[in-house]
Amino acid sequence: MPELPEVETTRRGIEAAxxxxxxxxxxxxxxxxxxxxxxxxxxxAMGQRIDAVNRRAKYLLIESAGGSLIIHLGMSGNLRICDAxxxxxxxxxxxxxxxxxxxxxxxxxxxxxxxxxxxxDPLRYPPLAALGPEPLEADFTALHLYQKSRGRRRAVRDFLxxxxxxxxxxxxxxxxxxxxxxxxxxxxxxxxxxARYARLHGALIEVLRAAIEAGGTTLKDFRRADGRPGYxxxxxxxxxxxxxxxxxxxxxxxxxxxxxxxxxxxxxxxx
DNA sequence: AGACAGACCTGTGAGC
DNA sequence: TGCTCACAGGTCTGTC
Numbered sequence: 001m002p003e004l005p006e007v008e009t010t011r012r013g014i015e016a017a018x019x020x021x022x023x024x025x026x027x028x029x030x031x032x033x034x035x036x037x038x039x040x041x042x043x044x045a046m047g048q049r050i051d052a053v054n055r056r057a058k059y060l061l062i063e064s065a066g067g068s069l070i071i072h073l074g075m076s077g078n079l080r081i082c083d084a085x086x087x088x089x090x091x092x093x094x095x096x097x098x099x100x101x102x103x104x105x106x107x108x109x110x111x112x113x114x115x116x117x118x119x120x121d122p123l124r125y126p127p128l129a130a131l132g133p134e135p136l137e138a139d140f141t142a143l144h145l146y147q148k149s150r151g152r153r154r155a156v157r158d159f160l161x162x163x164x165x166x167x168x169x170x171x172x173x174x175x176x177x178x179x180x181x182x183x184x185x186x187x188x189x190x191x192x193x194x195a196r197y198a199r200l201h202g203a204l205i206e207v208l209r210a211a212i213e214a215g216g217t218t219l220k221d222f223r224r225a226d227g228r229p230g231y232x233x234x235x236x237x238x239x240x241x242x243x244x245x246x247x248x249x250x251x252x253x254x255x256x257x258x259x260x261x262x263x264x265x266x267x268x269x270x271x
Numbered sequence: 272a273g274a275c276a277g278a279c280c281t282g283t284g285a286g287c
Numbered sequence: 288t289g290c291t292c293a294c295a296g297g298t299c300t301g302t303c
Contacts, residue, residue: 002296002297003296003297006296032280034279034280034297034298034299035299058296058297058298072297072298073296073297074279074280074296074297074298075280075281075295075296075297076280076281076282076295076296091281108280109280109281109282110279110280110281110282110295110297111279111280111281112279112280112281112297112298113297127298127299151272151273152273152274153273153274154273154274154275158274158275161297161298163297163298170296170297171295171296171297172296173296217296219295219296220282220283220295220296221282221295221296222296239296259274259275259276260275260276260277261295262294262295273303274302274303275301275302275303276300276301276302276303277299277300277301277302278298278299278300278301279297279298279299281295282294282295283293283294283295284292284293284294285291285292285293285294286290286291286292286293287289287290287291287292
């Protein structure tokens with residue numbers, strides 16, 4: 001499910017229910033996530049008062065003075081706020097219990113996500129420390145993209161998916177932004193001119209902002225914390241639309257497999 | 272250093 | 288109805 005807009009939508013949806021609350025317990029129904037839920041998670045989290053709910057790339061950081069929960073939603077995860085007595089459904093793997101009788105419930109059919117605990121600054125957790133800039137923060141610039149791309153022979157779509165270059169871009173929004181910028185997703189990243197990276201930089205920001213505004217994209221699994229879907233799928237220009245007319249020139253959109261993942265693009269508008 | 276395949280999982284829809 | 292196959296929003300690990 002979740003790329004940056006979906007994780008940010010989730011963050012906004014759970015923040016008010018968590019902030020200022022104290023964790024009173026953790027229920028783990030199935031610890032076998034992509035990284036196993038640590039046995040010590042409950043003891044570490046118990047009694048901690050939640051100060052902030054932050055996001056870095058696609059990671060959610062639920063922070064307290066004594067440490068932080070680091071939650072990743074993988075491909076099919078979601079988080080909901082519900083009452084403690086709400087019956088658990090299939091794939092509801094972890095509950096974080098709160099002192100007001102609510103529960104933060106982690107649901108993930110494919111179990112590609114995880115729930116961890118970091119004792120210190122969660123940004124020092126190695127996968128987080130290695131990430132590139134946040135695309136909606138000021139340190140993400142067109143120049144950064146251009147400079148990082150020099151000498152790279154990989155396709156620009158795969159370059160955008162690399163979190164070390166820019167954080168949080170997944171396959172949907174990489175495809176969408178490349179369409180908006182008029183760039184062929186198969187083109188080598190190192191062979192795109194600086195002016196075109198300026199367009200791509202603007203397109204990424206525009207597409208991500210619009211998707212957050214719409215509450216994310218729900219293709220299948222994604223739900224906001226209150227259970228509602230996102231609505232950005234209605235604004236997708238190319239993703240999942242192979243064979244349908246290009247919104248600009250009406251040429252049928254094309255789908256190709258590259259690096260084991262689908263590309264969607266207009267063969268006429270993108271070069 | 273960088274590029275790529277493979278691994279981890281379950282569910283769904285298409286085609287037969 | 289039921290089987291098999293392809294495919295899905297991510298990212299870590301290992302190999303060349």
